[in-house]
Amino acid sequence: DQQVKQNSPSLSVQEGRISILNCDYTNSMFDYFLWYKKYPAEGPTFLISISSIKDKNEDGRFTVFLNKSAKHLSLHIVPSQPGDSAVYFCAASDLGNAGKSTFGDGTTLTVKP
Amino acid sequence: EAGVAQSPRYKIIEKRQSVAFWCNPISGHATLYWYQQILGQGPKLLIQFQNNGVVDDSQLPKDRFSAERLKGVDSTLKIQPAKLEDSAVYLCASSLGSTGGDQETQYFGPGTRLLVL
Numbered sequence: 001d002q003q004v005k006q007n008s009p010s011l012s013v014q015e016g017r018i019s020i021l022n023c024d025y026t027n028s029m030f031d032y033f034l035w036y037k038k039y040p041a042e043g044p045t046f047l048i049s050i051s052s053i054k055d056k057n058e059d060g061r062f063t064v065f066l067n068k069s070a071k072h073l074s075l076h077i078v079p080s081q082p083g084d085s086a087v088y089f090c091a092a093s094d095l096g097n098a099g100k101s102t103f104g105d106g107t108t109l110t111v112k113p
Numbered sequence: 114e115a116g117v118a119q120s121p122r123y124k125i126i127e128k129r130q131s132v133a134f135w136c137n138p139i140s141g142h143a144t145l146y147w148y149q150q151i152l153g154q155g156p157k158l159l160i161q162f163q164n165n166g167v168v169d170d171s172q173l174p175k176d177r178f179s180a181e182r183l184k185g186v187d188s189t190l191k192i193q194p195a196k197l198e199d200s201a202v203y204l205c206a207s208s209l210g211s212t213g214g215d216q217e218t219q220y221f222g223p224g225t226r227l228l229v230l
Contacts, residue, residue, distance in 0.1 A: 043221030103155035
């Protein structure tokens, strides 16, 4: 039973356009959500997060949207750059359960010049 | 600020052998995590420490995997004996604590890539 799902294994966009990465979750106890970015042969690095009390969080070119009723979140990257090409993982935490995080399987983003 | 350190970076062993991985978290981070990442999947939590106590080890195969964080700083993860399906990247991460919000941000090491033949 996968509690965090990223249904698109891969996404390809043109440089300068918007990249939208999606994530769905099933556990209603999740109350904190994070996106991580991973380059080959490196560990994931934190990108952006959102608390369940918010529906949007923005940091430069990166915006995360949360729709609690649909149990869905998305990461928008505008404008996309070739350096954004990486694997993006969505993670969800239950802060009442020692903050244990559950990760999705990732989406590989390729930004073409 | 130094990041999370892990060693070795790569390890090749034969099945039924034992192997150990080491992790040194970011200084001052109370929480330490070990993840297993199989190719094509997301990281799966094996064990979570808060200081030197275990918070969650529900997904740790305890018949063959063990982990310790004796002084609440660095940690070792051991597999004995290894199986073919243990081939994966083992990631260590640390965070400030588990009291919520920004303290949940985990900082990952580069991982140890294990191949069991």
